[in-house]
Amino acid sequence: MLLPEIIPFPDFVLHSLPVITYLEMHYRFRFFPFSRYFRREPEIIADAPHRLQPGQPLPVTVLIKDANRFPILLESVHISGRAAGEILFTLEKSYQQHITAEWFHDLIHIEDQLPPGVVEIIVELGYRCAGRRKKIRTHNVATSPSFNLSVRVGESAWPNDDYYWGDLHYHSNYTEDYVEFGAPLEATKATAAALGLDFVAISDHSYDLDNENGSWTANDPDLKKWRRSRKAIEIANQDGGPRLLPAEEVTVRNCADRNVHLLVFNHPEFIPGSGDGAERWQRVHSEYSIAQVLGRLNPGELALAAHPFAAVAPLERLLLNRGSWQPDDRRLSGLSGYQIINGEWTDATADWIEVWTEELLHGRRKFIYAGNDAHGNFNYFHQIKMPMITTHHHRRQILGKWRTGVLKTGPLSVNQILSALRQGRCIISDGPVIKLKVQQEREYNLGDTVPAGKFDWLCRCTSTEEFGSLQQVQLFHGSLQSHTERLIFSRSWERTVFDDSCQQTGNQPLDSGYLRAELITRAGHRCLTNPIWIEDE
Numbered sequence: 001m002l003l004p005e006i007i008p009f010p011d012f013v014l015h016s017l018p019v020i021t022y023l024e025m026h027y028r029f030r031f032f033p034f035s036r037y038f039r040r041e042p043e044i045i046a047d048a049p050h051r052l053q054p055g056q057p058l059p060v061t062v063l064i065k066d067a068n069r070f071p072i073l074l075e076s077v078h079i080s081g082r083a084a085g086e087i088l089f090t091l092e093k094s095y096q097q098h099i100t101a102e103w104f105h106d107l108i109h110i111e112d113q114l115p116p117g118v119v120e121i122i123v124e125l126g127y128r129c130a131g132r133r134k135k136i137r138t139h140n141v142a143t144s145p146s147f148n149l150s151v152r153v154g155e156s157a158w159p160n161d162d163y164y165w166g167d168l169h170y171h172s173n174y175t176e177d178y179v180e181f182g183a184p185l186e187a188t189k190a191t192a193a194a195l196g197l198d199f200v201a202i203s204d205h206s207y208d209l210d211n212e213n214g215s216w217t218a219n220d221p222d223l224k225k226w227r228r229s230r231k232a233i234e235i236a237n238q239d240g241g242p243r244l245l246p247a248e249e250v251t252v253r254n255c256a257d258r259n260v261h262l263l264v265f266n267h268p269e270f271i272p273g274s275g276d277g278a279e280r281w282q283r284v285h286s287e288y289s290i291a292q293v294l295g296r297l298n299p300g301e302l303a304l305a306a307h308p309f310a311a312v313a314p315l316e317r318l319l320l321n322r323g324s325w326q327p328d329d330r331r332l333s334g335l336s337g338y339q340i341i342n343g344e345w346t347d348a349t350a351d352w353i354e355v356w357t358e359e360l361l362h363g364r365r366k367f368i369y370a371g372n373d374a375h376g377n378f379n380y381f382h383q384i385k386m387p388m389i390t391t392h393h394h395r396r397q398i399l400g401k402w403r404t405g406v407l408k409t410g411p412l413s414v415n416q417i418l419s420a421l422r423q424g425r426c427i428i429s430d431g432p433v434i435k436l437k438v439q440q441e442r443e444y445n446l447g448d449t450v451p452a453g454k455f456d457w458l459c460r461c462t463s464t465e466e467f468g469s470l471q472q473v474q475l476f477h478g479s480l481q482s483h484t485e486r487l488i489f490s491r492s493w494e495r496t497v498f499d500d501s502c503q504q505t506g507n508q509p510l511d512s513g514y515l516r517a518e519l520i521t522r523a524g525h526r527c528l529t530n531p532i533w534i535e536d537e
Helices: 185-195 224-239 290-294 314-320 349-361 414-422
Strands: 043-047 058-065 072-083 086-099 103-110 117-129 132-137 149-153 163-171 199-205 243-253 259-265 302-305 337-342 367-371 381-386 390-394 403-407 426-429 433-439 449-451 456-462 470-479 484-491 501-505 513-521 526-529 532-535
Touching: 043 117, 058 072, 058 117, 058 185, 072 103, 086 103, 103 185, 163 243, 163 337, 163 367, 163 414, 185 199, 185 224, 185 243, 199 224, 199 259, 224 243, 243 290, 243 414, 259 290, 302 414, 337 349, 349 470, 349 484, 349 513, 367 403, 367 426, 403 414, 426 433, 433 513, 433 526, 433 532, 456 470, 456 513
Parallel strands: 163 199, 199 243, 302 337, 337 367, 449 532
Antiparallel strands: 043 058, 058 103, 072 086, 072 117, 117 132, 117 149, 163 403, 243 259, 259 302, 381 390, 403 426, 426 526, 433 456, 456 501, 470 484, 470 513, 513 526, 513 532
């Protein structure tokens, strides 16, 4: 069965680019309909969080997509956990349920207390499709071998209670097209709670949110899909637990008239952005520029440059008019900052930190944030390796791997989180935690401005056995006078966990600029703060 519609964009474009996704396996080329991973059955996926807070039940998601085209009888799901060769639990659930909906999911909570360390989760699904009985483990992608889920159970909770933790770039099942789709909000929220997240930004693609129901290309002038997504987020936030931030990943034009992505939070209206959605051949000109979208924002909203430092592949540039965030784009008023981490720390990340600090040294108050750009991926993700031929899976860009922590200044709410993010009262981390303060006549936190002169600073660092002992913490002062950044403090520890304070009184006043801190553990985990500003009175 081919797609229920003709996609007018050339076929070779659709699978010439890397895809981060729950893999959509039903698309095939129109004129050469060969695919090794095409199956006349729905996508069937089992997933679970990559990490579990101690004491939390483990949510296992069973997701079935496109059963409206390929109905199945779901017979059973068998789940077991194993560590160090020992079976920790087994659970058998019988369904005998005919699945005929486009989307079906079941959330199965494992209540057994799992021991700290790595636990293998084995999920086997039995079903009938087209009269044949089948059994799979974890997934049914034909070109990828079966594997078990791997969950790291924390010995202790995520360090430090001074922050709300969240993922600022995530795609739900409202992102859905010919190569990818995300996960339902219920499964997302349950997984976020198990991970210890306080918030997740639901930032689905602008070019997916305006589609007709059941179509990957036809636009709906009434925006029913976008409206459903906003209502679903609103309802989900009424139940307590992690907050879902209403957001949108908008395709916009940069100053060179090329397509880049902008994360917009809490805007009450849909913002079109179709330039790189591959829905129409040669229509690669997005509706708005970055500046035009920023000009539409109201107080209480937020805009970040989505993965602005990611490399652009030659085919993306040629066929989808994709480009990079240019210096003039990064400096626009109304842009709070940059999603500098997109799922993992790469060799190039340190170079881009220098780009960011160069902006700071010239007085531009831009902030850094972390997200994962997970497309419904909790434990792993499948990726097209060779179009229509091979796929592979790995554990980068999954929900909650890197986190943004916002300082707690009040009860958890969407508005409180966005306010802290706009002011730069936040850190980014994949494990350890820094709390940076300045003490003068009063206490100053991240995002505050302290008068230039002598003051005490406090840098408290926390890690756990899981994330490793604290290898080095560094405190930097950036000077607006000399436009240079220098290291003013560095310390290493051999202790596995350091939860103390170190205080130093400066012998010489620090001139106008900023303070910021970085931390790395011996296991390679990192934390970076945003600045505390220093300003002449």
